Amino acid sequence: PTTTAPATTAGPSAPTTTPPVRTSAPGPGAPAPGRLGVRVSTDDVVLTDAYWNAAGTTTTLRITVTNTGDVTEQIRLSYTLPAGMTDAGTAGCAPAGGGGHRCGAWTTAAGARFSTLISVRVDGDAWRRMPLSGAVRVSATAPGVVAGSVDDNEGFAVLFPPGPPVPGIALRADGVAFDISGSASELAVRLGNTGKVDADGRIEVVLPDGVTIPAPPAGCAALSATRTRCDVGAVRAGGAATLRLTVSATAEAQRDAPLAGAVVGRLDPRSGQARQLQMSFRITAAAAMATPIATPAPAGSQGVLAAAGAGDRPGGGLSTAQRGAVALIVISVLLVVLALALATVSLRRRLTGPSGGR
Structure with missing residues (x-):
């Protein structure tokens, strides 16, 4: 240009x-x-x-x-x-x-x-x-x-x-991606023990403002609004522990995406020095690339889109056309049931009535 x-x-x-x-x-x-x-x-x-x-x-x-x-x-x-x-x-x-x-x-x-x-x-x-x-x-x-x-x-x-580099420990964190509904997503963290002795494992997750872990699972505790610590138990030599956490984000945080989070992995062996690594991971949101339905042009920050059509009905109920369709289906089913009942009664009368030729 x-x-x-x-x-x-x-x-x-x-x-x-x-x-x-x-x-x-x-x-x-x-x-x-x-x-x-x-x-x-x-x-x-x-x-x-x-x-x-x-x-x-x-x-x-x-x-x-x-x-x-x-x-x-x-x-x-x-x-x-x-x-x-x-x-x-x-x-x-x-x-x-x-x-x-x-x-x-x-x-x-x-x-x-x-x-x-x-x-x-x-x-x-x-x-x-x-x-x-x-x-x-x-x-x-x-x-x-x-x-x-x-x-x-x-x-x-x-x-x-992952770093600063330390022998005997490995760390990996998958990114977090929020879909267009803005609902909660999952963060998976893998802590590996590449040393020769077993060690107790611990993982801390640090999130940006507006991104939280609303319900930490067993073994995890919130240290602050943006920091959560999880004890993953003993990690055998040559083995690994995987932690999965549910992550939520406000609409504003999703509009600001991509963002970064961080994880800190630590191994404490029974004998020897503790080992620690940390790394960052990416947080993305479909809402950051979406254009609100009411906006004719992408000329500003974009918000989380509601589910298609849900905004037309208070509480997400059925529309008039949908209620009419349901009513027709119910009436059709009732007519079929009534016809079957009449046919059954007629057949029973023929089987139990006196024979005309005797």
Whole structure:
């Protein structure tokens, strides 16, 4: 896209562009021209095992922006980095305080999509603060064409590998994914004992704000609103223990996804030193990519969608058409039962009545 410098800063100097994605020609009932719309999506910051052998790691955060409106727009971008993570000198972006940064504007045609890379540095001790998540926000205007503005936002997770490396212990956590209903999901954590002696196992789960374990199972206890500790018992040498937890999230937390959580695994052998590993895992939600039914364009934060059609009836009851269909089915069944009863009575009379030829 063409880069237009605002009064204070300019846009990142070299966005990676992709061919424009044009919308189809409007048909009957399509909205009138002059509609603003914008959508942003982010990749996660994924760290490799090399992170554990460096004082700091410089990597990139890829951001993709789409003009979902039907007019040429001026799109501006801002992002917030978590503690332990700093900007590594992204051209055209300037600090805005509190870990926030603001970038310049792009002139983007209707339906066009582009990507840009934000250079970031993850401190060598940032793992002590996990889980870490950040956020990206875009806003779009069309001065002189459409009044007002629209915006969209999405989070990103900073994913650490298991570590710091310690022999004799292994740890793995599957991601958590909330479907469009927003109902609870499951987190599975596997703690492995790769040592030569048995050890007592313990797992702690750390979740971001708005994400909780509403009913910890036996052996687990909530240490705080976002931290839960579970004793998994003795883990034999060469064996593993698997923990499964039910996880819930508020609608706001799901809209902010992707987010990051963290798990800490610990083995305490009867003799020898305790061993500990920790890692982060990804939390995603379908609601973050959904467009509310009442909103004609994806121009803002998206909420959790209710079940299809449920909002038309208080309490989720049957509609008038459905009640009518049920009534017809009931009447049909009653008629069939009545016909069978009459046929049975008639047959009994013929079998028990006097024979006319005797």
